[in-house]
Ligand SMILES: Nc1ncnc2c1ncn2[C@@H]1O[C@H](COP(=O)(O)OP(=O)(O)OP(=O)(O)O)[C@@H](O)[C@H]1O
């Protein structure tokens with residue numbers, strides 16, 4: 012007996028299978044193609060030469076190192092700037108929390124290409140004071156990762172009682188520095204970790220600021236390489252992609268383990284979850 | 290008069306015949322049969338997970354039985370889809386369409402039936418009046434209290450003049466006071482419109498207060514279907530007895546259709562064990578307590594206003610709860626020896642094992 | 644210390660943060676706005692006037708077209724995917740893996756994404772060659788991948804996952820009681836979608852589409868890596884204005900173009916916020 016309800020159920024299942032298969036292919040085929048493309052030999056057969064090239068090409072190696080250094084510096088500066096500020100706001104100046112939140116989420120609505128136009132002038136001064144090392148990009152990258160880092164840390168702080176914890180510690184004679192480093196930070200470890208992960212993933216994929224401010228990082232070099240040696244550049248793309256995927260998947264695991272995350276950030280009006288591409 | 294304008298009409302008979310439904314390994318309904326007389330309100334009562342919701346959803350057409358039939362009037366509706374069944378349904382909570390006002394919610398079913406807007410507005414006005422909410426008709430669900438929302442849900446279900454009204458724990462999300470008030474209101478409205486109604490609840494007080502007859506379910510089956518007083522005073526099984534109201538379990542000796550306990554011999558009800566040892570099921574108000582006897586020791590006394598509950602321990606250790614007018618226990622103290630006597634003529638005696 | 648000073652101390656704790664953001668976020672943003680009204684170190688409207696130039700207008704229009712197309716395609720397909728996911732088990736593996744994958748893929752853009760599609764559908768891409776060898780069809784054509792059509796396709800790759808992320812909570816907010824109540828009141832499936840689900844989801848759907856629009860409109864890296872010649876869209880025209888000294892006779896055109904982008908994004912995001920405020924009231 013096939014009743015209307017059974018038929019409707021079957022229709023729904025068929026719809027789901029079709030949607031998931033078609034879109035699954037759409038997402039997997041480019042990734043598979045990259046892998047195939049990076050090991051292809053024009054005459055036929057396969058080779059890992061282009062992958063070996065990743066470790067050998069001096070430009071590429073230099074760029075990988077630069078990007079890793081940039082990620083590290085960005086994470087450190089972001090944490091140093093954001094954690095004390097956010098804790099301080101919660102403890103002493105809660106009236107400023109809306110303003111801090113607004114500033115932190117502002118970069119989401121300002122396209123990177125717009126920011127770069129305004130940053131040109133600022134970077135003239137940065138170069139004047141600090142030289143023209145690519146590592147100075149750190150300053151701009153902290154701004155780029157700010158919204159994402161802010162959300163993670165905010166969720167972390169919301170899940171502990173900052174005020175009570177620090178009052179207890181202060182009562183025992185701890186200074187502010189001790190409160191932040193010994194009491195707060197250990198309690199929001201997972202949040203800091205996820206803030207760091209997303210920052211690293213974003214910095215490794217960043218192209219707009221680096222290329223238009225005339226610095227080199229991994230993506231800039233990959234892009235250049237694409238003109239001369241497309242197979243190595245695709246291998247490098249895939250490698251950086253896999254690395255970022257792993258980071259972001261670790262991130263989602265950290266997020267899940269934390270359990271009591273604040274719900275539905277996607278419906279947060281102040282914080283449209285715009286994805287930042289490169 | 291409201292009653293005439295809302296078209297109180299003859300209710301229809303509703304028959305659930307041997308319904309069975311399994312979910313994987315769980316048997317939700319295990320041969321449920323139940324007949325509702327025209328215009329009757331039957332409350333389905335039972336512990337959580339016994340299949341009440343499943344039964345109701347099958348009647349509504351929102352779920353299908355593996356076997357069995359649902360018959361309304363003389364029409365077999367088992368294979369009729371929910372939107373053609375013409376049944377009004379009220380859910381536990383949150384069922385109002387949040388983007389429509391109370392009035393629009395009530396008009397929705399009429400709109401689907403192609404009624405023009407004048408007629409819809411008039412009818413919605415009538416039913417909102419009936420549930421006492423005409424002043425709130427332009428509010429959205431988010432702007433109303435839980436009780437008001439449930440009234441609108443009831444009005445919405447009634448607006449289409451359904452042949453059957455189905456309510457699934459419509460009051461369980463409300464607080465105690467609103468619950469009692471709305472319960473009486475639902476009963477009043479139901480009597481006024483005369484629609485055959487199935488009311489699911491796990492609250493026995495609610496079931497006894499509102500229903501013409503109460504069906505007690507257990508593990509997908511109907512244990513007993515009876516008028517509230519009958520269910521209370523003559524439970525058909527130990528399960529029903531202990532599920533409905535407070536019940537003492539007193540060990541006794543059964544012989545030849547009579548049980549002996551507390552020094553009294555009483556007739557056993559149908560369904561009792563036939564001989565040997567058993568457990569008599571005794572209501573707290575079926576026992577009388579008297580100072581100066583030697584049957585039991587007072588362990589606890591709780592004062593409940595005009596009544597008090599005395600907990601007394603029998604010599605062999607069984608504890609018994611006795612409900613009695615507060616005036617009779619004024620002089621009792623914990624530790625006093627008291628005499629107990631049975632006021633019942635007949636009791637249900639179940640086997641000692643269950 | 645006087646009372647007033649002491650009350651200021653807590654606020655002083657924010658000075659490093661505020662100072663940093665002033666230099667690296669506020670000054671750049673303000674300088675874009677101000678710079679749009681400067682030419683050759685003097686106040687001037689010539690850059691703003693240049694926005695009315697036919698080349699700029701056509702580029703702006705193409706940008707809007709690209710963003711709208713990729714937003715609509717992404718929104719429709721993303722909504723279908725989100726629906727396929729929510730109709731499964733809420734704690735099932737499918738749902739978890741799809742949402743995780745979407746979280747990752749929505750971030751996937753820029754050079755690597757461009758190269759992924761070059762490796763797939765470029766002149767010697769894997770799929771292009773397979774098409775040539777196996778089916779005998781030329782998928783590469785005249786290089787459509789490197790034009791607006793190609794950009795639309797490539798953008799869809801991060802738009803669909805983004806749609807899933809932003810639209811899923813709204814679908815989750817739909818209660819089964821609404822469907823069942825509608826059904827028992829006599830609604831057919833079509834009527835349920837027409838009168839209940841549709842109106843309830845529409846604001847969230849439109850809002851999400853606007854968000855996707857802003858996302859595509861702001862995207863630069865993917866297009867920069869894919870399109871090396873010409874400036875078919877606004878971000879690439881800004882690149883052009885930044886790298887060559889004078890464009891359309893203006894030295895500060897990049898500022899005016901950037902202002903143009905800010906205006907569009909702010910308008911779109913405001914509409915987004917308004918629409919979302921409406922649904923969040925219903926779908927709690
Ligand atoms: N859709 C379903 N899928 C799987 N199992 C179900 C489903 N619906 C009900 N069940 C199971 O069937 C049994 C009966 O469920 P039902 O909802 O009818 O109980 P109930 O009497 O209404 O309980 P409650 O008082 O808690 O509402 C339960 O064990 C339940 O877990």
Ligand SMILES: [Mg+2]
Nearest residue numbers: 341342343457
């Ligand atoms: Mg139930």
